Amino acid sequence: MIQKGNFLLLEKSEFRDWLKKQIVARPIKTLQVHHTALPNYTTRQLVNGVAKQDVFKCLEGMRNSHLSAGWAATGQNISIMEDGKVAISLDRNLNRIPAGIRGANNNSICIEIIGQFDKNCDTMTDVQKESVIHVYASLAERFKLPINTDTIVYHAWFTAKGVRLNDYTPGKSSKTCPGTAFFGDGNTITAAKKGFLPAVQKELNRLTNNIKEEDEPMTPSEKLEFEKLQQSVRDLKKELDTLTNSKDVLKKGIQEQGASIKNVKERVESLESKHAMNIPIYAKEAVEALTNLKDQCGNPVVNTPEGRSADFYSLVTVLYRAGVFK
Ligand SMILES: [Zn+2]
Numbered sequence: 514m515i516q517k518g519n520f521l522l523l524e525k526s527e528f529r530d531w532l533k534k535q536i537v538a539r540p541i542k543t544l545q546v547h548h549t550a551l552p553n554y555t556t557r558q559l560v561n562g563v564a565k566q567d568v569f570k571c572l573e574g575m576r577n578s579h580l581s582a583g584w585a586a587t588g589q590n591i592s593i594m595e596d597g598k599v600a601i602s603l604d605r606n607l608n609r610i611p612a613g614i615r616g617a618n619n620n621s622i623c624i625e626i627i628g629q630f631d632k633n634c635d636t637m638t639d640v641q642k643e644s645v646i647h648v649y650a651s652l653a654e655r656f657k658l659p660i661n662t663d664t665i666v667y668h669a670w671f672t673a674k675g676v677r678l679n680d681y682t683p684g685k686s687s688k689t690c691p692g693t694a695f696f697g698d699g700n701t702i703t704a705a706k707k708g709f710l711p712a713v714q715k716e717l718n719r720l721t722n723n724i725k726e727e728d729e730p731m732t733p734s735e736k737l738e739f740e741k742l743q744q745s746v747r748d749l750k751k752e753l754d755t756l757t758n759s760k761d762v763l764k765k766g767i768q769e770q771g772a773s774i775k776n777v778k779e780r781v782e783s784l785e786s787k788h789a790m791n792i793p794i795y796a797k798e799a800v801e802a803l804t805n806l807k808d809q810c811g812n813p814v815v816n817t818p819e820g821r822s823a824d825f826y827s828l829v830t831v832l833y834r835a836g837v838f839k
Contacts (some may be wrong), residue, residue, distance in 0.1 A: 541828030616675015630692025
């Protein structure tokens with residue numbers, strides 16, 4: 514909040530609280546919608562949404578031109594800058610009837626939106642749009658006004674003598690104000706009902722329900738960081754999937770190996786059992802003879818005659834019958 518010269522400059526976030534503290538003696542029934550046309554984004558020397566011209570220079574310049582026109586003070590009660598800041602005219606406080614729409618200023622507050630919003634002129638910045646919506650919603654809340662085209666009125670809906678028209682009517686309307694491309698939709702009743710008034714109503718609902726404002730949108734560098742983070746998470750997920758897959762493959766391999774080893778063991782046991790057999794009856798005599806056979810040192814030639822193969826027993830029998838063990 515900065516006070517300088519004839520103006521009090523508020524942040525958008527300061528306006529509602531400031532408004533609540535104001536004592537307004539006169540009844541307020543309408544909120545006027547104007548664009549300044551001059552000054553505009555060109556005279557403000559806007560580069561990427563930032564004005565080079567000093568804000569107070571702009572405001573005092575406007576006041577001076579109003580005084581030169583013979584007015585007693587700044588015409589409007591409130592001005593909304595291109596950066597969303599809200600300027601209160603100290604010489605036209607809310608208790609003073611504004612000079613906004615000739616013949617329709619009683620019980621009204623005049624708000625001037627800095628810019629020229631006719632077709633092919635200035636395109637309202639997002640921060641100014643948000644501030645405009647917030648200011649009208651705060652005023653509607655403070656003065657208990659319903660949001661409609663009888664309470665929020667465009668300058669273009671009046672003749673130069675202040676007679677209310679049914680709509681913006683070229684040739685009859687005193688001006689195009691607040692611009693034939695105001696809020697992207699224009700200055701007609703239909704346009705107001707399409708974009709601007711629903712936006713103000715939505716903001717009023719938010720204020721009434723005391724819902725916190727949404728987070729500030731991300732800056733380009735924050736957005737870039739966020740996208741990098743998202744990519745890292747995606748990469749990690751991929752690696753994790755691969756690892757999970759490898760683990761599953763390993764587990765499966767070990768299980769298969771185990772089964773295969775068991776299989777081999779069974780086959781070996783089966784083969785062994787085929788070879789090792791009890792001494793067949795036909796070979797008993799031959800094996801006994803063999804068992805009794807000693808070498809030169811007196812040791813038995815065969816230590817384990819039991820559990821040998823079928824080939825062993827038949828060979829021993831043949832050798833015995835051939836008289837070899839005699
Ligand atoms: Zn106007």
